[in-house]
Amino acid sequence: MKLRRLTRKRATDEVYESLREAILTRYFRPGERLQVDEIADKLGVSLTPVRHAVQQLANEGLIEIKPRSGTFVATLSIEDIEATFEVRIALECLAAEKAIERIKPNELARIEDLIEALSQPVTNEESLRKHEKANSELHQLLIDAAGNKRLAEIYNGLNAHLTIARIHAAERNESRNTEFGKRFEIEQAEHEEIVAALRARDVARMQSALRAHIARAKSTLMNAWQQQG
Template sequence: MNTLPRLTRTRASDSVLDMLRDGILASTFRPGQRLDVKALADQLGVSPTPVKDAINRLAAEGLIEIRPRSGTFVAEITPEMVGEIFEIRRALECLAAEAAVARLTPELLEAFTDLARQLERPVTSEAERMRHEQANVALHMLIVESSGNQRLMEIYRSLNAHLTIARIHSRRRPEAHRLEQELQEHRAMLDALQQRDAPRLVQVLGDHIRRAGHDLVEDVLHAREKEQA
């Protein structure tokens, strides 16, 4: 039998990775911004190696773009990219929904009901908006997790980083009519789950994600126009 050498990953590289990823997701680094390896290494008090290592890993995640002879940049979020990711998201979630209904337990239904209830709460402040967004992400993640399909979960998770960036950079005040629409859609999803009606769930979930995708694309376009103005 082959014996593989034990790999040791430097702690510095992991810390730099977390710092850069958090910085991108928290808007410290903007989409399209150039990242200077040497300056980052100096700033963090580490050698360039862990910084390069972290950048390569973030490039694999799609958060960073390495352009030959040009430099390293925080990935740009385009409306086309958001539209494409939402199409894949819709396909994956609808696939997961079928399996989720077949595997639905009273405990899972309880968890869905609890999240749907959280999403009924009013959204008037930034803190409430953040909580609302988290509950929404958790609800959709629960559908995917309930499928029990490990590979599906992995692919689904890998899509999320870009959508998080897109949401953060196109943040707008939630419009009342959008929230109301979303509320109706989540209620319809919960209802279909309670009825264990898979075709209905696939229908309302698909419509919900298509609508949410259109809205986010619109927000990204809007944010872009504002930046260019």
């Protein structure tokens, strides 16, 4: 009995991981209908772990289960995006207070590496993906450096939504390629200011830098969203 339960649990975890990845990498598009039986078939598992994984992703907000209609990759409204960014600002400003007190030398070194990576030019989809990954890791590091598990959990839940929002915006805004250069120059200056404030252990300065950075990211995303929406 014990062995069977463990096996089933692992299958659910594996299905969960691969579905989550498929959504966040746009293999499944926002609004796309998900066929549980097809997914089970493709992954070579039974329906049960797929149903469990789908439920888990629904709790996280990545999947919407509509009664009598089906299971869909979540879509977001402009209000959802705005609300998510407001909470993100609050969480990152809270994290900043703690991170300034607790940050370790190796974390600071990793942050320096990420700032360096973020200074590399973004010219195509591949470099954009790398850039966004480094950007997320930088913010994640600041959250982790705060050493508050609950805060990190809430932040991770938000992140899934923000990733979905970015996917939507990217699909709606094909002209963004022409804006690559300028946008990243501003972003880099903002990141450098955040890290300079952290190094100077200046809470107020770091919070105002974070607020400005996240608010700008929010309006960029919302503009992209509205342009084609």
